[in-house]
Amino acid sequence: MLSRTDLRGRVPSSVELRATLPRAETDVEHVLHQVKPVIEAVRERGVPAVLDYTEQFDAVRPESVRVPAGELSRALDELDPEVRAALEEAIARARRVHADQKRTDTTTRVADGGTVTERWVPVQRVGLYAPGGLAVYPSSVVMNVVPAQEAGVDSLVVCSPPQREFGGLPHPTILAAAHLLGVDEVWAVGGAQAVALLAHGGQDTDGAELEPSDMVTGPGNVYVTAAKRHLRSLIGIDSEAGPTEIAVLADATADAAHVAADLISQAEHDTLAASVLITTSPELADAVDAELADRVARTKHVERIRTALTGRQSGCILVGDLDEGIRVVDAYAAEHLEVQTAEADVVAARVRNAGAIFVGPYAPVSLGDYCAGSNHVLPTSGCARHSSGLSVQSFLKGIHVVSYSEQALRDVAGHVVALADAEDLPAHGQAVTARFDG
Numbered sequence: 001m002l003s004r005t006d007l008r009g010r011v012p013s014s015v016e017l018r019a020t021l022p023r024a025e026t027d028v029e030h031v032l033h034q035v036k037p038v039i040e041a042v043r044e045r046g047v048p049a050v051l052d053y054t055e056q057f058d059a060v061r062p063e064s065v066r067v068p069a070g071e072l073s074r075a076l077d078e079l080d081p082e083v084r085a086a087l088e089e090a091i092a093r094a095r096r097v098h099a100d101q102k103r104t105d106t107t108t109r110v111a112d113g114g115t116v117t118e119r120w121v122p123v124q125r126v127g128l129y130a131p132g133g134l135a136v137y138p139s140s141v142v143m144n145v146v147p148a149q150e151a152g153v154d155s156l157v158v159c160s161p162p163q164r165e166f167g168g169l170p171h172p173t174i175l176a177a178a179h180l181l182g183v184d185e186v187w188a189v190g191g192a193q194a195v196a197l198l199a200h201g202g203q204d205t206d207g208a209e210l211e212p213s214d215m216v217t218g219p220g221n222v223y224v225t226a227a228k229r230h231l232r233s234l235i236g237i238d239s240e241a242g243p244t245e246i247a248v249l250a251d252a253t254a255d256a257a258h259v260a261a262d263l264i265s266q267a268e269h270d271t272l273a274a275s276v277l278i279t280t281s282p283e284l285a286d287a288v289d290a291e292l293a294d295r296v297a298r299t300k301h302v303e304r305i306r307t308a309l310t311g312r313q314s315g316c317i318l319v320g321d322l323d324e325g326i327r328v329v330d331a332y333a334a335e336h337l338e339v340q341t342a343e344a345d346v347v348a349a350r351v352r353n354a355g356a357i358f359v360g361p362y363a364p365v366s367l368g369d370y371c372a373g374s375n376h377v378l379p380t381s382g383c384a385r386h387s388s389g390l391s392v393q394s395f396l397k398g399i400h401v402v403s404y405s406e407q408a409l410r411d412v413a414g415h416v417v418a419l420a421d422a423e424d425l426p427a428h429g430q431a432v433t434a435r436f437d438g
């Protein structure tokens with residue numbers, strides 16, 4: 001089922017390798033021209049434009065963007081107790097991990113009388129996107145809200161697409177998760193129009209102010225990701241967390257049934273989801289293919305999964321040994337990487353590029369999707385080469401606070417003047433010497 005590329009003994013240079021690896025055809029760049037008019041219309045016409053696009057893409061026109069508070073508490077009251085218990089456990093585990101990520105201010109004494117303090121300040125208002133197209137993601141509400149709260153963000157709004165079957169409200173589990181987390185502002189809007197409204201703000205149908213956000217985070221489909229990319233100077237964004245990816249680095253010791261189940265689990269997100277197997281064992285590759293053929297037919301979302309697994313973004317890459325495997329893994333820079341090899345922890349420690357690494361046979365990606373305590377909003381499309389997943393740090397800005405005494409400035413004045421003159425910016429030097437003239 002997975003297309004196969006044989007790189008045994010001939011893994012090319014990293015530039016060539018990047019071009020060889022499976023990637024989706026419909027990427028963020030390709031849909032930018034579709035989202036630009038949406039963003040422009042929302043900037044010019046506000047909520048009426050949002051509602052027009054909602055009608056077009058979500059087939060429903062909500063009465064207002066902001067979800068009435070009563071709907072949040074009602075959704076939590078009516079939530080299945082088993083789902084509530086699972087959400088509470090997911091929140092508790094995520095809180096433990098993210099509480100440990102908090103930063104403390106540091107003060108460095110650079111010279112006698114001269115200090116630089118790095119002060120960590122949370123972003124003031126953040127818009128958090130929880131997807132709700134093909135599937136609904138209350139888990140993404142948890143993964144966005146917990147780090148933002150732990151960072152100390154004052155003002156949070158959760159956005160999620162309105163659902164026709166729920167009268168234009170986001171899915172009730174999204175509302176319930178928001179309420180459970182203590183978030184009282186939820187907007188029923190999805191796609192690029194949601195990101196545009198978060199960035200520009202507007203006026204709701206009842207005249208209430210929808211305040212713009214300083215930052216927008218969260219995963220979403222290509223349209224959501226393209227809108228975040230387009231608006232990224234007006235607003236801060238996290239890394240681009242688009243259609244999901246799993247890469248499994250496996251040797252002959254891996255269990256083919258587990259590998260297949262994990263590849264399928266991520267293909268279930270989206271027809272554009274990527275499932276990539278990188279293995280030293282042709283026998284394992286054959287066994288995984290046989291398992292896929294058997295298991296895919298028995299899944300609930302069989303067509304979506306089949307399309308994702310047979311798309312050009314998915315495939316199997318044969319490598320000669322684990323050294324070659326790690327080179328491929330680093331070039332691909334998967335959102336999720338599973339290491340299913342002998343001494344998996346040793347192999348995992350050698351990996352440089354991945355959004356999150358799941359080590360050994362008992363850490364499937366779907367554990368991380370919900371309840372590992374790790375964050376599931378992770379960089380996709382190779383962005384793990386330079387970016388991290390969502391964390392407390394994503395919501396903090398470091399401000400350098402500079403404090404120098406008269407003597408400390410006098411002591412360094414000559415160096416400032418020399419560098420200012422070298423850059424032909426003498427007024428810079430004069431701003432220092434002016435304090436000591438006469």
Ligand code: NAD
Nearest residue numbers: 057131132133134161190191219220221243244269377378
């Ligand atoms: P979504 O909420 O991201 O997108 C749905 C919205 O897209 C709709 O509200 C609609 O307004 C808009 N839309 C639909 N078709 C459109 C079109 N043709 N043109 C313009 N806008 C259109 O939900 P989704 O579609 O289910 O996608 C969720 C994505 O999030 C999946 O790809 C999943 O893999 C990904 N995800 C990623 C991570 C991560 O961390 N990388 C985590 C969870 C989910």
